Amino acid sequence: xxxxxxxRTALARPARAARLPFTGRAVRTLAARRxxxxxxxxxxxxVPLIGPALLAxxxxxxxxxxxxGLHSHxxxxxxxxxxxxxxxxxxxxxxxxxxxIVDRHSGAQRELLAAPVPRSYLVLGNLLVAIGLSALQxxxxxxxxxxxxxxxxxxxxxxxxxxxxxxxxxxxxxxxAETLASKVKKQEDYIGAVPAVAILPFFLAGALFPIAAMPAxxxxxxxxxxxxxxxxxxxYGFVDPRGSGLHDIWGMSNVTVEAWLSFAVxxxxxxxxTAISVRAFTRSAVR
Amino acid sequence: MAAERxxxxxxxxxxxxxxxxxxxxxxxGIGFRVAAGEVFGLLGPNGAGKSTTIGMLTTTIxxxxxxxxxxxxxxxxxxLQARGVSSVVFQEPVVDRGLTGRANLELHARLWDVELTxxxxxxxxxxxxxxxxxxxxxxxxxxxxxxxxRLELARALISRPRVLFLDEPTVGLxxxxxxxxxxxxxxxxxxxxxxxxxxxxxxxxARRLCDRVAIIHAGEIVALDTPEALLAGLGGELLELRVxxxxxxxxxxxxxxxxxxxxxxxxxxxxxxxxRQASAADAIAAIQGxxxxxxxxxxxxxxxxxxxxxxxxxxxxxxx
Numbered sequence: 001x002x003x004x005x006x007x008r009t010a011l012a013r014p015a016r017a018a019r020l021p022f023t024g025r026a027v028r029t030l031a032a033r034r035x036x037x038x039x040x041x042x043x044x045x046x047v048p049l050i051g052p053a054l055l056a057x058x059x060x061x062x063x064x065x066x067x068x069g070l071h072s073h074x075x076x077x078x079x080x081x082x083x084x085x086x087x088x089x090x091x092x093x094x095x096x097x098x099x100x101i102v103d104r105h106s107g108a109q110r111e112l113l114a115a116p117v118p119r120s121y122l123v124l125g126n127l128l129v130a131i132g133l134s135a136l137q138x139x140x141x142x143x144x145x146x147x148x149x150x151x152x153x154x155x156x157x158x159x160x161x162x163x164x165x166x167x168x169x170x171x172x173x174x175x176x177a178e179t180l181a182s183k184v185k186k187q188e189d190y191i192g193a194v195p196a197v198a199i200l201p202f203f204l205a206g207a208l209f210p211i212a213a214m215p216a217x218x219x220x221x222x223x224x225x226x227x228x229x230x231x232x233x234x235x236y237g238f239v240d241p242r243g244s245g246l247h248d249i250w251g252m253s254n255v256t257v258e259a260w261l262s263f264a265v266x267x268x269x270x271x272x273x274t275a276i277s278v279r280a281f282t283r284s285a286v287r
Numbered sequence: 288m289a290a291e292r293x294x295x296x297x298x299x300x301x302x303x304x305x306x307x308x309x310x311x312x313x314x315x316g317i318g319f320r321v322a323a324g325e326v327f328g329l330l331g332p333n334g335a336g337k338s339t340t341i342g343m344l345t346t347t348i349x350x351x352x353x354x355x356x357x358x359x360x361x362x363x364x365x366x367l368q369a370r371g372v373s374s375v376v377f378q379e380p381v382v383d384r385g386l387t388g389r390a391n392l393e394l395h396a397r398l399w400d401v402e403l404t405x406x407x408x409x410x411x412x413x414x415x416x417x418x419x420x421x422x423x424x425x426x427x428x429x430x431x432x433x434x435x436x437r438l439e440l441a442r443a444l445i446s447r448p449r450v451l452f453l454d455e456p457t458v459g460l461x462x463x464x465x466x467x468x469x470x471x472x473x474x475x476x477x478x479x480x481x482x483x484x485x486x487x488x489x490x491x492x493a494r495r496l497c498d499r500v501a502i503i504h505a506g507e508i509v510a511l512d513t514p515e516a517l518l519a520g521l522g523g524e525l526l527e528l529r530v531x532x533x534x535x536x537x538x539x540x541x542x543x544x545x546x547x548x549x550x551x552x553x554x555x556x557x558x559x560x561x562x563r564q565a566s567a568a569d570a571i572a573a574i575q576g577x578x579x580x581x582x583x584x585x586x587x588x589x590x591x592x593x594x595x596x597x598x599x600x601x602x603x604x605x606x607x
Contacts, residue, residue, distance in 0.1 A: 033383065037383060107381035108381050114346070114375050116398070286346070287347075
């Protein structure tokens, strides 16, 4: 036993060199793994984009021609082009959540659970990739809308609002997807929840028309949806500097205050769903 | 982070229990200690509680009661530290098939905070030692079952763990690959100086690799000793025969002649008789003297299956 102990000492690890704190390194490692696996499955990148791209390329311009647009200062092609973000981000996040179920069924999750990193890092690593993927898809979508004649009014401040809204909404949606993946054990049951989670809000949150165009009861429901606030901020950033969407929600005279209020709502939802998803994952992953 | 205790046992489990939702008691008060450098086996059939025990020790399953420590770190109170000193190869293959072998190893190295240059050296060493150096840069989906298992072993060892858990490492592999992998695992102990906790339902694995074996039945340890000591309890030779008639009469006849008194075991019409001082002929004569006929007579050395049978009334193969 003394010999084994002596040899164990001789094999001890060398002192650590200065490098990134372990926290960042662990999360980056998990994100890199998820990114590599996603790259191995290009459908995960392309498929969520198909429907929203059709909206931007075909539906919005056609509706504009057929109906004459919104009868306001807002260009309908860019209005729907940005509205389609409300579909691509949820679909992309739902796909990402499916990977969590695949990891669980394949056993890969168990290997990660045995790693000396906090369990929350597994969620955060996946979230980073979901953000990157959504950023790519949103960029493509806006580009397609611009190609089809969408009119955008982009300033530095507007871009900041747009990026902040897209980021917070992605964080929120990934939290929803991760929570759902932790609660639902089977892939088919998870897929069955997609319409309620990713598609229904799209039709209520002002993606295709202003929420004020709906009956009062539905407008009230829309105001409670994070997507409504996200779309209003996205359009305020890139399409409508007057903030008509924000005004439909808050009814105030100061659009900047309205923007910050919607930002706060989105931030609250994003933080809450991230916390819920980490808790749900931790509780479901360890039996 | 508290420093690991060099004087602590590598693994210490005290009254571990696990009851799953629905009331299934998978582990019922298991306790054992494993010294540093030891190869310790958990032997039992499927459903005995081996994998659940490993799960609790590796923090992937939360205990209902009891405590466990790895190199002095409590698995519930200090889970990160406990995971940091251990590695596990699970029963199901868990490599990322979409990545290369090298990428799988690098992932593990980063998560266990192994410095990159050290990790690269370890990958080369382990690749050569485990015979997978030539295929590390191929996608894992192209690996055979045996190659994936070797990759998993390499991955588990890259961080130089204090404790290596192997959960049924050869299950599902064909016999030739099994033998090769057993050779690899046997060499690990000398090469890596690592404590190994191994679960298996294969008797040859337990006998060949383990310094001590804990026999698990229905969530409890029913025996714990070296394989030799467990087998010594049955003597050097077993007589096995079928009895045509009432086996209790045969058992009584053996006892009356002072042969394996209280040690003979009847499963159906088959008697297993540990021969110590008596001979096979004496035992057969005693049974036939009671008016019973015998058939299918054979003698053999006792195995761990016989030990298990004696302790639980079931064979390992039957229980599985």
